[in-house]
Amino acid sequence: MKVYTLGGYEEVGKNMTAVEVDGEVVIFDMGYDMESVVSSEGQVDEMTTNQSLDIGAVPEDEPVLDKNVVGIVIGHGHLDHVGGIPKLAGSHDCPIYCTPYTGKIVERMIEDDRKNVDNQLITLDKGEEMEISGKFTLEFAHVNHSIPDATLSLLDTPEGYVVYGNDMKIDRSPVIEETTDVERLKEVGEEGVELMIPGTTRVDEPGRARSEKSVEVELEDVLNSCYQAGGAVIMSTFSSQISRLNSIIEANNGRRKIAFVGRSLKEYVESAEELGLIDTGQIEVVSYFDECDELMSRVDGERNEWLVVATGNQGEKGAQLDKIASGTYGFDFEEGDHVIFSSQVIPSPVNEANRYELEKKMEEKGVRIYPGIHTTGHAHKEDHRDFIHFLQPNNIIPSHGTIQKLGDYVELAREEDYSLGDDVFVSENGKCIDLEEASL
Ligand SMILES: [Zn+2]
8 A cells, every 4th residue: 555645744734645555546635725825925716736836735746647546535625625626636537525515615616716627526425335446445434523524534445444534523512413433433443444644733732622512601601791791792713613603603592683794604604504504594694795884884883782703713804804893894893892703823924913913903992802712623632542542553644734743643653552664654745655665
């Protein structure tokens, strides 16, 4: 078995890994690098494949271009896992496989990019098995993450299972979906896992990742205090985090009218609603300028009646929260209004600077700010240890992290009796690891 570690081995972002067994290749994920995308002047949608490769926005896929790729398997719908599809998938004459919610995001990405990507899109429900070639059978196992329909990809190969788990945690008190399918993972572990490829984004955090339910309790608590004090309440979270949006509705408990403001919120929520993951029957969802202006003008006159959820929690320039804070619409912050961030700043200099400026703008107007009402969608160290125990992989190649995070994962693997270069490997973007050679 050869493993091409194409992207996500030197950064948090642009994930892409390919596995080759007996001349057939499966690609896991085609993501883009958020930071290159944010800091690039041009819109990535408008760029050609070569332009996106040049700025490092998508993984360099040259090592697998002339290979017999039989499937592109997508674990979940975050942009660092699907964002490269419009640029890279068209090079391979094979289907894209994913779960239904991820499928809706992939369809929209391809549409928005207007590129000639004509790969067939095949959606599988979790637990459903599909023979994707003479050699490979694919199944998606349910895991908790910060977007619906996230999975561990289980690829049954002639050399044992490959388990691609690039973003997952174990939430024992989830809000809208079940807990990670631990029983299925244990079964696969018994059958024999040749290789596990886990994401390492939060392996450097001790203990376990907190549950979504605990965030819901905190949200209710902070809303209670804001409602008691009175004034406008504006909240921001990640648009794809549908479980959090449900928690916000739950914590509000019918006390104020709710509005969702922003294009990405509208898109993710529409897709979720089609699959029955959220009910926006009582919610105003707006995205066009005139709609947002009209809505925010009403909020201005009825400050104690609305809970507004807006895009732009990273402080991105031009996102809705930035527009609201800049007085773009018929709404102005007044002293004692509230802004709640149900999110965390994704650590990068650009994000940190944007968010600092946004908060400063609001603080000057006397806005009260509540940051960090949030939990991560990524496994902490002890969650990772559980995944090792459940799956008992023969080999591990940690991914989705900087060299420090990959190193932290290796430390954990060593505690579990793995040894570096023997059965746990630190790779780099563009490298190939031959597990047969490694075991000699
Ligand atoms: Zn993710």
